Amino acid sequence: MMELRDVTKTYDQGRRTVQAVRGVSLRIVGGEFVSIMGPSGSGKSTVLHLLGALDTPSSGAALFDGRDLRAMSDRERSHLRRTRIGFIFQFFNLLPTLKGGENVALPLLLAGKSRGEARKLAEASLERVGLSDRIDHFPEEMSGGEMQRVAIARALVTNPEAVLCDEPTGNLDSVTSEEILTLLRGLPESGRCAVVMVTHDAYSASYADRIVHIRDGRIESEVRKHNIGARGQESGIKDQESRETVQDTGIAPSRAASVRPDA
Numbered sequence: 234m235m236e237l238r239d240v241t242k243t244y245d246q247g248r249r250t251v252q253a254v255r256g257v258s259l260r261i262v263g264g265e266f267v268s269i270m271g272p273s274g275s276g277k278s279t280v281l282h283l284l285g286a287l288d289t290p291s292s293g294a295a296l297f298d299g300r301d302l303r304a305m306s307d308r309e310r311s312h313l314r315r316t317r318i319g320f321i322f323q324f325f326n327l328l329p330t331l332k333g334g335e336n337v338a339l340p341l342l343l344a345g346k347s348r349g350e351a352r353k354l355a356e357a358s359l360e361r362v363g364l365s366d367r368i369d370h371f372p373e374e375m376s377g378g379e380m381q382r383v384a385i386a387r388a389l390v391t392n393p394e395a396v397l398c399d400e401p402t403g404n405l406d407s408v409t410s411e412e413i414l415t416l417l418r419g420l421p422e423s424g425r426c427a428v429v430m431v432t433h434d435a436y437s438a439s440y441a442d443r444i445v446h447i448r449d450g451r452i453e454s455e456v457r458k459h460n461i462g463a464r465g466q467e468s469g470i471k472d473q474e475s476r477e478t479v480q481d482t483g484i485a486p487s488r489a490a491s492v493r494p495d496a
């Protein structure tokens with residue numbers, strides 16, 4: 234449903250240009266949970282932005298549901314992002330002057346829904362993340378984990394086909410992180426929603442079905458895990474044994490064993 238075909242992305246930084254992405258091909262299908270890992274500056278966020286139509290390639294093609302993003306106008310791309318993709322960021326990006334419910338309702342209001350309907354759907358979305366009781370609280374009255382759950386509710390309120398997350402637990406303690414990861418893990422299982430999550434952390438990445446390692450703007454390796462679904466979680470994805478059920482995709486055999494907490 235989302236695809237990059239031999240994509241490059243070059244940024245002008247004053248006098249110099251930076252090649253943030255140097256020929257990445259990646260396909261995400263509905264119902265899949267993919268993690269993107271790699272060192273700082275390796276191009277992870279850029280790849281996520283290209284997948285989510287927040288940015289367009291310098292060369293190569295980025296497709297959403299088979300449609301080339303370059304063939305769309307800015308308006309169409311923005312409509313696509315608002316209605317079919319949810320975004321979750323490290324620092325939550327909630328509007329401080331809006332209450333929880335209003336933050337969640339915002340994408341619907343922007344998409345032209347009535348206040349009443351937006352409020353109703355926002356309530357349902359907050360309920361889905363277990364936060365019905367924060368609908369009338371401002372972000373500053375919430376914990377980090379609560380703010381991130383509101384951000385997830387906001388990302389889900391349009392019932393998107395894809396949820397893209399950039400370091401969603403980067404600012405949370407480990408217990409709260411687990412709650413958020415469990416919530417994200419549940420999304421593909423309860424529908425065809427695809428989740429793509431950028432993370433530095435191998436433990437967080439281990440929640441995914443597939444881990445893509447990026448280095449210097451290229452895909453260095455890709456590992457696919459089997460038996461990691463909802464039941465995989467329950468049966469202890471945390472322990473070393475299940476980490477070693479990581480199976481090579483055949484793309485880079487030498488990296489198959491590198492999905493460890495220290496990787």
Ligand SMILES: Nc1ncnc2c1ncn2[C@@H]1O[C@H](COP(=O)(O)OP(=O)(O)OP(=O)(O)O)[C@@H](O)[C@H]1O
Pocket residue numbers: 244245246251252253271272273274275276277278279280
């Ligand atoms: N809007 C931009 N303008 C100019 N350069 C940019 C822009 N966005 C990213 N870059 C550059 O592209 C490269 C890749 O950046 P990117 O943000 O994708 O890395 P990252 O892997 O997400 O890093 P981090 O883990 O630190 O978030 C970096 O050298 C960065 O400075």
Ligand SMILES: [Mg+2]
Pocket residue numbers: 277278279399
């Ligand atoms: Mg980044």
